[in-house]
Amino acid sequence: MQFLPELIQKNVPLKHLVTFKLGGPAEFFYTAENSENLCAAVAWARNQHLPLFILGGGSNLVVSDAGLEGLVLHNKCMETCTVDENSHQITISSGYDFEDLVELAQKHGLAGVESFAGIPGSIGGAIYGNAGAYGRCIADVLVDARILCPDGVVKTVDNSFFRFDYRSSRLKTDPHIILGARFQLEAGDKNEIRARMNEIVEQRHSKHPSYEIGCAGSFFKNLPPLPGEERRRAAGSYLEQAGAKTMSYGGASVFEKHANFIINTGQATASDVKHLAAMLKEKVKQDFGIELTEEVLYVGR
Ligand SMILES: Cc1cc2nc3c(=O)[nH]c(=O)nc-3n(C[C@H](O)[C@H](O)[C@H](O)COP(=O)(O)OP(=O)(O)OC[C@H]3O[C@@H](n4cnc5c(N)ncnc54)[C@H](O)[C@@H]3O)c2cc1C
Known part of the structure; x- marks a missing residue:
């Protein structure tokens, strides 16, 4: 269906469209199923002087509890x-x-x-x-x-x-x-x-939360390699040594099998997640003098 401003919805919950399963609504929301409609919706937002956010699979996001201002454009373009x-x-x-x-x-x-x-x-x-x-x-x-x-x-x-x-x-x-x-x-x-894919998916299943559990993948970025080494240093290893696996705040908790995953135990708010992340950063800084930075993106007002 062709883009029409009337198709834009208001105050649409985003919780069900992000893998963390938390956060507030989009002020305006539109799903684009082809590039033409996507471009038209972007032009509409610009004409209205509204902020614009492109939502893909919502798998790398912590959407704030107050939600997102302006137009959230859900990209479902699958023409080619x-x-x-x-x-x-x-x-x-x-x-x-x-x-x-x-x-x-x-x-x-x-x-x-x-x-x-x-x-x-x-x-x-x-x-x-x-x-x-x-x-x-x-x-x-x-x-x-x-x-x-x-x-x-x-x-x-x-x-x-x-x-x-x-x-x-x-x-x-x-x-x-x-x-x-x-x-x-x-x-x-x-x-x-196929064998390599299966092997990788199996490894993921063994150390990542199942898809029903809200999370956004690795929460913090791995650290740059030490001089003379090639591999980045796993943030999870520092977190684990800092005791992260025993830490939680409100409905947000560190996943028991992987210290670099923050999970939503059911009723977590974005504010719980941010609070827990700040606690984790503080602890790693105290113990190792290392500043972790988020891989997940905080979005919203
Ligand atoms: C269980 C789990 C495991 C994960 N494992 C990995 C992993 O191994 N490696 C890894 O790299 N990541 C991993 N992630 C994180 C996540 O899957 C990736 O970051 C993913 O690429 C995000 O894509 P998305 O479409 O969900 O983006 P979203 O979360 O929807 O958006 C992320 C950012 O991309 C922007 N964006 C989205 N689409 C467009 C577009 N068309 N044009 C411009 N900007 C756009 C958004 O505006 C936003 O700023 C994992 C996440 C989960 C939940």
Whole structure:
């Protein structure tokens, strides 16, 4: 259905659209199912001088208890999903689940994204935060992306535009909206790819909360490697040594199997989560002199 301002809803709860299962409502809310409608809704928000927030899978967010001011644009754009068997490239709209890309690649015997098996969220959100796991990240496979610029122009930009860094991209300071993306993969063996995916998903199940439990993945970023080392230092290890697993505040608690996961035990508020996060940061600073920074994003008023 074509975008019409009348289709914009008011005061829509977001709790059910974010994996932490908490937070307040969106002042205005619209779900875009194609790029044309998404661009029209963005133009509407700009004309109304309203703040705009793009919601993907809601899997990296702590939405404040008072909710979000302005328009929350839920990106469900899924117009394009094509596999080029010759070039081993996949072109996909940004509203698809990241998991859809991983599955599609496996079905076509294309390797390169199997390490991302089990990462929730959308393609757009994954690019925004340079999502990754097991030593690989989006920056390793993204060729280019179609974006909507702040001036309303739609254009294609290549990988370097995003200035990818660890769990970060240029979009964090210079907002552009991702409409679609093209990924470079390589020929692989379907069975081997599936086996690797299964192995990764199993590992995730053994140490992550189940999907029914509210959380937003790793709460804090891992720390830069020590001089002469390559691997980042796990924030979870410092948290665990600091006694995080016994800590909770209100309805927010540290997950028993992984000290870098804050979970919603049922009735947590965003304020509980922020309070617990501040307690954890303070304890790690006291014990190790290390300043943790959030990987999750706090959004809202
Ligand atoms: C159980 C669990 C496990 C996780 N494991 C991992 C992991 O292994 N590795 C990892 O990297 N992350 C992990 N995460 C975090 C999360 O899945 C990723 O950060 C994910 O990429 C976020 O995508 P999203 O669509 O949910 O984004 P959202 O949470 O909806 O939004 C995050 C940010 O992206 C912006 N955004 C979303 N779509 C667009 C778009 N189209 N254009 C521009 N900006 C956009 C939003 O405005 C927001 O600022 C995990 C989360 C959970 C709950």
